[in-house]
Amino acid sequence: MNRTNPSIIRTGGDADLAFAVVVLASYFATFSSLQETAPFKIVLLIGLGTAYLAIGIYGYAFCARSKSVPFSLFYFAIQIVVGGLIVFLGKGAGFNALVLMPLAGHAVVLLPRRTGYFAHIVIMLAYVMAVYAYSGSVEVVWQGLPIFTAGVVFIVVFTQMALNEEASRREVERLLKELTEANQRLREFALQAEDLATAKERNRLAREIHDGLGHYLTTIHMQIQAASAVSANDQKRAKTILTKAQNLTQEALADVRHSVAALRLPVDGHQTLAEMIRGLLEGARNAGIEPELIIHGEERNLNPQTRWTLYRAAQEGISNACIHAKASHLWITLDYSQADSVTLDVEDNGIGPGEYKEGFGLLGLKERVSSVGGEVEIGPSKQGGFAFDIKVPA
Secondary structure, X not given: XXXXXXXXXXXXXXXXXXXXXXXXXXXXXXXXXXXXXXXXXXXXXXXXXXXXXXXXXXXXXXXXXXXXHHHHXXXXXXXXXXXXXXXXXXXXXXXXXXXXXXXXXXXXXXXXXXXXXXXXXXXXXXXHHHHHXXXXXXXHXXXXXXXXXXXXXXHHHHHHHHHHHHHHHHHHHHHHHHHHHXXXXXXXXXXXXXXXXXXXXXXXXXXXXXXXXXXXXXXXXXXXXXXXXXXXXXXXXXHHHHHHHHHHHHHHHHXXXXXXXXXXXXXXXXXXXXXXXXXXXXXXXXXXXXXXXEEEOOOOXXXXXXXXXXXXXXHHHXXXXXXXXXXXXXEEEEEOOOOOEEEEEEEEOOOOOOOOOOOHHHHHHHHHXXXXXXXXXXXXXXXXXXXXXXXXXX
């Protein structure tokens, strides 16, 4: 059967290097202490060591990728036999039994726990049989067995700790990913809550406007009543009262138009940014300025906050031109040619910025643009007037 909880420790690289170092160290110790120098045995030891090393690297990697218990058992069957032969031929020189120890770590990684325990027992039996085969002495076996057992236990515990640490790291990465996704959802919910709060505030302001209009209408109604009451006896006074009432209606109408327009436009999701800006151009014409809207690239949908920011920027540019610039021409350019950004340029041919003072309008403009991750540049225009350039993420 396959493992229900396959190990996730990495193979290759450092693991292969560690295996090779242990095998080569064992061989170095073996040849340093080997009393017998028969060429055949030396060649055989080198051949078995090469096979053991190659199978330990490539065979282990294959079993780790396939996660197949039968393949892993076949791998251990070959390696335990080869390792046992190396111990037998080396006759314990330089404690060459070290070559078997990496297999204990491989068993932890490749096999289910119970099967791994069985593999560890087989590895120890292979050591006992190899030592007894070349020594013929139980005493020699018992002299080396505690050290070999301690080494196997150490490798098993260390490998299991590495597996647990790797599993913990993966779990932390998974939790971090989930936390990042949760934070992203929270940010989206926060933006939705902000939109709801904004809509609530607009409704509140709409009620304030309604109340203000009610005040105007009430006052006008009372003045009309007063004019009617005195019209028969004092027409001059009645005319004065009606004139005041007429002035109040103009003030009320201007106030309502200005406030309602500012409140209604942001929630109009059917208009494009260009259409919204075109609705502002008539105000510039009424002030004696000829406006021109220029669009580069194909107009595309923007998120509501970015669209409203650019609309307010265009509105501020038109207001500045009408009040301060003494301009005859105004150019508003929308540039969609960049895939990741949109640019709004507003410039006039008026008297230029000079040493302008940053009032509430330009300060609010910078704050709005900054809130959507954009940039603002303010200065003289190419026509000699005033200009600002805004670049925001698309």
